[in-house]
Amino acid sequence: MFASLAVSIGLQMILPFPYGLAAALGIFIVFPLLLRRRAMSRMGGYGESGTGGGFFGASSGSTKVRYVCLVCSNKHNGGACPRCGSKMQRADF
């Protein structure tokens, strides 16, 4: 945000009044959109990797990965099965 502010001030100095203001407004509108899109794609990339999702699982509960025990088909949060103690499991999305 400070970078876009500096760039917009620089544009106001370079360009005459109406164009400088329009360019500054354009940067203020486009810059957050670009940052948001980059953040979204970064989140998506972490979601696809799927490993070690403890941190992101805590922050976003909807995309939590659960595991299904292959022995007794009990759903749990990973590690050993709390019901039968087996470590045979598969990810369940």
Ligand SMILES: [Zn+2]
């Ligand atoms: Zn089990």
